[in-house]
Amino acid sequence: MRRKIVAVDMDDTICHLVKRAIYHNNIEFPTHPLSYEEMMDWNTDHLRHPASTQEVFFGRPGLYEELELYDEHVVGEMEKLHREYDVIIVTAARPNSVAEKWNWLQRHMPFIPFDNFFACKRKSxxxxxxxxxxxxxxxxxxxxxxxKALCIPHPWNLRMRESHPFPLMESWENAKQRVDELLGSLD
Structure with a gap:
């Protein structure tokens, strides 16, 4: 019998990208600081300094290897999911960030094999x-x-959440149980 596939995004799902990118933006462009709460869209309108482009904001060398785990539960819950499901990491990545993302994943979640790592922006x-x-x-x-889908809430998906009743997952605590419930796989 085929194991069910759980696709998991990386950035701002299992680790914090935007908060770290803001940190670097605010050091490099102190006259044009950003805040997490201002990040209401995926476009670059929030980048106020003319030199702070999307490439600068998300393309800083080494950025993806220094990201913090989403929370203290994410590694344990991902390992539980990995034991029962085919967990695949599906992450949007610029060519220069693929190796950084893989290195980060292997440092924090070495149980995820390379065969289950996909760099893909269009997850559909x-x-x-x-x-x-x-x-x-x-x-x-x-x-x-x-x-099925579980939404990790952030300011940039607030408008969508107002018009679509996505199940939310604000913490990775008990994530395996939430996935089991949604997929009908309760032990």
């Missing part, structure tokens, strides 16, 4: 039963395709 191209993500551009297509 990947087969899965459930998606854990923060991106509206990934969550909506998953639901439209009849798949």
């Amino acid at each position: 191209l990947i087969d899965f039963d459930l998606l854990i993500d923060d991106g509206p551009h990934n969550l909506l297509p998953a639901l439209e395709a009849g798949k």
